Amino acid sequence: MSPSEVKKAQELVYELKIGDIMTRQLISVTPETTMREVKQLLRDHRISGLPVMRGDQLVGIVSIENLIQALEHNDLDAEVNRYMSSLVHTIGERESAVRAINVFSRAAVGRLPVVDEGGRLVGILTPGDITRGVLRALEQAYHEEELRKYRVRHVFEDITSDRTSLILRYDIAVRDFTRAGSASSQLKQTLVRLGVDPRIVRRVAIVSYEAEMNIVIHSENGGNLVAEINPELIAILAYDSGPGIEDVQCAMQPGWSTAPDWIREMGFGAGMGLVNIKATADEMYLDSWPRRSTRLEAVIYLKPGEGKTSNETDGNR
């Protein structure tokens, strides 16, 4: 397991409920059952212990260890109440698995009877149940992500039209530096699930991040980031309603920026945003009407050979 999987397993131990991982066992014996019958039940059901019930009430546990004691004394006709362990520990079905781990590590027991809120026996929990439960939940989490990827990848196959595109729109708030970059992160995650080549994903991430940050930093009222994905290309469109760029030619020069000092102090406004987009995308179009709006479109081709390779787009150092 990688460290991140170990961490996930630790989280699961807190999330998993006893009721979801226990063995729902309905077989039980009474204090008057003979140890010989216990031996037969353990063998038939391939289990290592049984709850002992008097009517509705749980009075003990008889385990394979108790059976060995009875065998040593050649005492198989004895009643269960002579050899059973009188009950000390139970656990609630709605408690988390981590509670059971604590009980197992402190008390020398190999199984815990599980009770509901009314104290009625509903199942049995062994350390093996916890391991199996965690593994099953880990596997399920993995499958869910794989299934999500599979579904997204087959979107285009299942839709018939002459040209199909997926359009993702993101609203970008102005000067919101706590959420800045989240549109690009979501777009990137979607592309990964679509199975897009990681080198393409990286280029789209650079373009969308720079375009997103331009709106965050420079727009008057925020703007929109739109990504159109089709089997041939990914087009990123970023637009806002002003203030517009006074001199587009200047704005395309490396190092030219109108960002205020406080934004520059954060490491933005280096005057490299548009330059990076141009260097990274296969095509870029910038239209701006001063005091009115700015519209930026960048295209990245998906098919090999049509676009730039990642080696060519090493930006501007």
Add this chain to the structure above:
Amino acid sequence: MKLTEIVDELGLRVAAGSGHLDVEVTGGYTSDLLSCAMAGAAQGNLWITLQGHLNIVAVASLNELAGVIVTEGKPVSKETATKAEEEGVVLLLTPLTSYEVAGRLWDLGIR
């Protein structure tokens, strides 16, 4: 070289992402300009910077960097560390200058 070894060698403090230290570091990049880091740092690189604010997390995450080393004892805010933890981004702190960190990494063979 693994990120865990670098953390030990340079005595870095892990501010976030302690579950993601078992990765191979592919190289390094130094700049305090986010656009430059976006374009210049490659996947699996360590980014050395003086910037300690929230937006370094997005750059590191989008670029799939091995981690960010924030230098000169600059603190990172709690929300930066929380965001980094959510995104699985490793944030490392050191009192050393960016120049010294880059030199030490170079000496360790991170090139």
